[in-house]
Amino acid sequence: xxxxxxxxxxxxxxxxxxxxxxxxxxxxxxxxxxxxxxxxxxxxxxxxxxxxxxxxxxxxxxxxxxxxxxxxxxxxxxxxxxxxxxxxxxxxxxxxxxxxxxxxxxxxxxxxxxxxxxxxxxxxxxxxxxxxxxx
Numbered sequence: 001x002x003x004x005x006x007x008x009x010x011x012x013x014x015x016x017x018x019x020x021x022x023x024x025x026x027x028x029x030x031x032x033x034x035x036x037x038x039x040x041x042x043x044x045x046x047x048x049x050x051x052x053x054x055x056x057x058x059x060x061x062x063x064x065x066x067x068x069x070x071x072x073x074x075x076x077x078x079x080x081x082x083x084x085x086x087x088x089x090x091x092x093x094x095x096x097x098x099x100x101x102x103x104x105x106x107x108x109x110x111x112x113x114x115x116x117x118x119x120x121x122x123x124x125x126x127x128x129x130x131x132x133x134x135x
Contacts, residue, residue, distance in 0.1 A: 018077040022135055025083055028070055029090060029132040035070070036097055036125035039063055043104070043118040047111055057105050064101040070094055086131050093131075097124050 020028075042063070046056045071094045079087035100121050107113035 019080055020074065020077040020083070020087055021080050022083055024077075025079070025087055025090065026132060026135055028074060029128050029135075031070060032067075032090065032094060032097070033125055033128045033132065035063060035066055036121050036128060039097070039101060039121050040118050040125065043114050043121070046108060047114050047118075053108055056108055060101055060104045064098060067094055067098045067101060071098060083135070086135060089127070089131055093124050093127050097121065100124070 039060075042051075042056075042059055045051055051059070071091065074087060074091050074094065100117055104114070104117060107117065
């Protein structure tokens with residue numbers, strides 16, 4: 001029994017110390033760019049009155065969940081040597097994107113607030129694009 005418990009602890013410990021390779025970081029950044037772009041487009045769609053509040057809240061929730069999953073994947077590993085700064089910056093920008101998305105349901109009826117959020121998300125996307133081009 002003790003051997004099984006030790007093996008389980010070892011497996012759980014090893015799974016948390018995954019190395020994030022340059023290719024995995026590039027993939028995470030590509031996905032992040034896509035999510036930010038989709039958020040920008042969706043905000044424009046909402047601003048133009050083409051979505052019901054219920055649909056908008058649901059889609060924003062979906063995007064926030066996807067960003068949260070990306071955050072968790074990057075938090076669960078150690079950066080490959082030479083990518084530490086890029087991984088940390090990606091984590092920071094994902095957190096910023098997640099916060100922006102979390103705030104959107106509260107401003108759905110406010111065109112000015114939606115426009116400001118869209119600009120902040122564009123800035124985040126630009127940061128992801130600079131990061132991916134630096135790899």
